[in-house]
Every structure is written in structure tokens, then in C-alpha cells.
Amino acid sequence: MAVPKSSIQQRARSKSAICTLCLGPFNKPKLLPCFHTFCENCLYNLTAQYLYRSFPCPVCRAQIQIPTGGVSAFQTNFYIDPEDKSSHCTEHPTKELDLYCLLCKLPVCVKCMFAKHKGHRMQDITETAEVAKGQLSTYRDELDRNATELKKHVQCVKISQKSLAETKSSLQKDVHAQHARVVAAADKCRDQILEVVEKLTASVQNAVKSDLEQQQRNQEETAKQLKHVQDVLNFSEDHDLVKKAAEISDLETETVSKLAPTESSHSFFDLELYHICSENSLLARMRDFFGTVSTADCMSFSKVIVKVQCQCGPSAPDVYSLCPVQNGHVALSYEPSSTAEKTPPQVSGSCFCRVVQTRFDGRVTLQNVFGEEYMYLRAKYTSGGCRTFAKSKTSLLLDSNEAGFGQLYNVKMTSTKMFTSAWEPLYTVNCNCHHAFDTNSSCSFFAVLEEGKAQDPQRSVKLYESHNSSPTATYAPPVEPFQPSDVCFYNLNGQEVLLVADELNSTIHVVRVQEGQLQFLHYLAEGCPVLVHPTALNTDVSGVVWVACRGGVIITCKPVT
16 A cells, blocks of 8 residues: 655655754754754753864764853754744644644644643644735735835835936026026126226226326426425525526416426216125025026925926916816916017917917907917906806806806807807806816816905806706815915826815815815915916816916916825
């Protein structure tokens, strides 16, 4: 009869797992240099019999040197230790741990079952091991999934780290380039001023030199005349003195006036370098020239990258609405104004801007050119109403007036001119003249920023469900007073939220839209130094939020997940 292979292996393990000194299972097996293994405690007892730091191996009699750390410093035989610990009972070394006590949660042998674990529920150790293997396999799978996700996150972090390094390098290059331009401009200004100084001083330098030479000659002539008069006084006889005095008297008037000192009329010492601005003002101008770098923390997600794209001229009115178009361009519009129409604001920055005017007839114009890309800009008209396309590019338009009546249209462009297309009325909306309007991506909700009324000038943000004329919710901000300036739906990390610009408090509210209600979540780019009094919001196809701030500063906010 053939003996099962597993039984042979088990007997081999049992035989090889016995210490030849104590004839019991290995306890902390230590491997000698001669490759024989003994219990650590057995080696302690053995080496204690020898005075010198060496002893003969009990099996092969090879002389073994005791390590500096003692017997415990011998290498542990890990190939025996786990097998021995898991298969033999420490109290009954000849018995294997082939049972599992469910009450004590310990592996036991047959003798332990009738001694310390009498009456306890037992299970075959193999069955228990299978259950444990299943649990460990599940845990291993979870760890494997976590490891895969961590690998992806590590790669993302490395990419972010590389991107950060590249951004840092780019910003440093920009700063150094700006510094070089400032230094070059300062050097040029210095050279120009020094050239002016050279010209001004050179024009009087020859005259001053000539004047100096003349004064020195007069000084020498005066000294001669003085010596002559003094000699006459000291050494002349009376008759000779009277004669010479008469001669000197004849020349006195002419000589004294000729040799008398005269004041210089040159303005060389009146030159002065006038400073037209203080040091603080100069520093402020330098900061404006260099620009601002800002990374703003956000409460719900890790970071928001904020970048200043452009800035309108100081005389420009506040941006009424903006719309990113293509190739990094953005269209800006201002409220109707006779001054603004005659003098378009100047725009400067890294982003090319098309300055657009809203006319009193409700059209949005740019040098008499109309196009679909401008249809998403707000437009007011003289009757006190407002018409606004949804920023979600759904071709939905809200037309409202001060009488509390609004109409939602589906507009299909049929020509290149604005508001000359087919309007399909959808349903009426009970709202006052609105200031801003947007829908979510599925058009199941839309938000309206209503203008205040005479009795209540406070603006309000209201939420409407599709085909429902009355609002389902009115937004309650966490801080009062509150002056909303624009609304915009935005996909934030897979969740569609409503952004509400608060011009008064220089914040952008991130609001959850759920079950017809509006709930404040957090602020977008809270504390960002360039987010000041936002007046308009919009998004582009890449998920970047465009913000127009008071003073014509256009910034972008890009959340980093």
C-alpha cells in the first residue's frame, strides 16, 4: 500500500524539527556555522560548560566560535521556527496542534482538549485555516486594490510634483525676465539722466573756467596795485608821494571798478534731481509690474490654482459679463454707457480679450460684428428688462422685466446676427428683472439672480425646477449682508454645484443643489488676494472657472483634485 506523500513530508518535518540536545521541538532554533541547528536555551547550557569562547558542535564536533553578542547572536533558522511553532504544542511537544478551540480562539492538541479546554467547542485546524485563508484572501484583495490605487496616487503626486517644479521654474524665469527688464529700464533711465546732467554742466563749464581765469588775473593785478600803493606810502618823499598820489587817483575809479569781484551768473549749483514718487509708491508700481502669484487653499478639495489672466485699464467700468470663447480668448462686456461706447477700455495681460459693449437695444456688439460666440454675454435694454443665455451653452434664454414676468426660450441661431434667430417659447417664470441666469447640464434646474425691488433692493438667488414657474428654494448665505453678482453651474469633482459670486464680501460661494434645495458648502479659493469683489462668472470647456473682479481684473480658478 502506497504511503501518501503528505504523510511522508509530515514525518520528515516532525523528525527534522526535533532538537538533538533536548529531543524536543525547536524553541528559538539557532543555526551554527556548521549548519547544525539547536535550541537557543540548549546552546546556553552547552556553552556554559566551556571557559573559552568556543565549543565543539554536538553533532560534527566542529569547533564553533561564540559571537560577540553571545548565543543569541547566532543566526536564527527561520526554515524550522515557523513550521515548528505552528505544528507542535508547546506543553505537549509530541502532539501536533490539529484542533482549534472556538471559545479561546487558540490552536490546541488532543491532550489540551481534555485538559485546559474540556467542554469547549472544537474545530479541525484545517477547516479553521480554510476560513482564515478566506478572510486573509479578502483582506489581501483589499490591500491589493489599495496598493493599485496608491500606485496611481503616487503617479499623480509625482506628476503634480513635476508640474509644480515646472511651474516654479517658469515663474522664476518670468520673475527674472521681469527683473532684467526693470534693470535694463533703470539703466537706460540712469544713462539718460546722466546724459542730461552732462549736457547741462558742459554748457556752463567753459564759462565757469573763463570766469575763473579772469578772476585770478584780477586777483594778481589787484595784488600788484596794492604793493605799488604800499611802497609809495612807505618809501616816497613828500613831494614824490603827492605826485604819485595824483597819478594813482586818476586811475583809481577805473582800476577799482575793473578789478572789483563780480558774482557768477551761472546756474550750475542750482541743478537738482527731483523724485516724482516716494519709495513706497515705487515699490507698489514694481509689484504691479511684476504681477501677483497666488495659490489659494480650499476647504473641500486640496488646492485651487489661481492665475491673473488680464487687467483692463484704470478708467474701465466693471466687467458686466465674460465668456471664454476659443484659443484662450475671452469676450468681456460692460453695462451700457455712453462713455464706454466712445472709449473702449484698454486691456493688458497674458490672455487676449475682446472688449465688447452691450447696446441699449439689448444687443452685444464688437465693432459691428455679431456671432454665436458672443451670445452668452448678458445684455440689458432700456425698458428695464434683461435677457441672458445660460452659461451651460444649452441655447436657453431667459427674458424678464420689472413687472415680475419672465419667459424662458429655446433659441436656435439661424444667422450670424445676435437675437435675429427663431425663438421657441418654453414656459413662463415668476421672477423680477433678473441680473444673471444659468441652468445645470441636464436643464432639470435653473438658478436666477433677481434684482431687488423698490421696497426691497436686496438681490436674491432662487432655484427653479424645469417647467415650474415658481421657485423651489431661495439661497440663504452663511454671512449677511450679501450682494450676489452672478451665478454659474459648475462640475466640481463629479458633483454639479452652483457658484454664487458675492461682490460685497469678495467671495465665491460653492452651493449644493439637492432635492430642490440650496445648501452652502464652502468658499472657492477662500482668502485669495486677487479675488476682490467678483462681478461676473463663467466656465470653459476644460473645467476652469473664469472670474471678473472689480477694476477689470480677470482671473481663472482651477481646482486640483
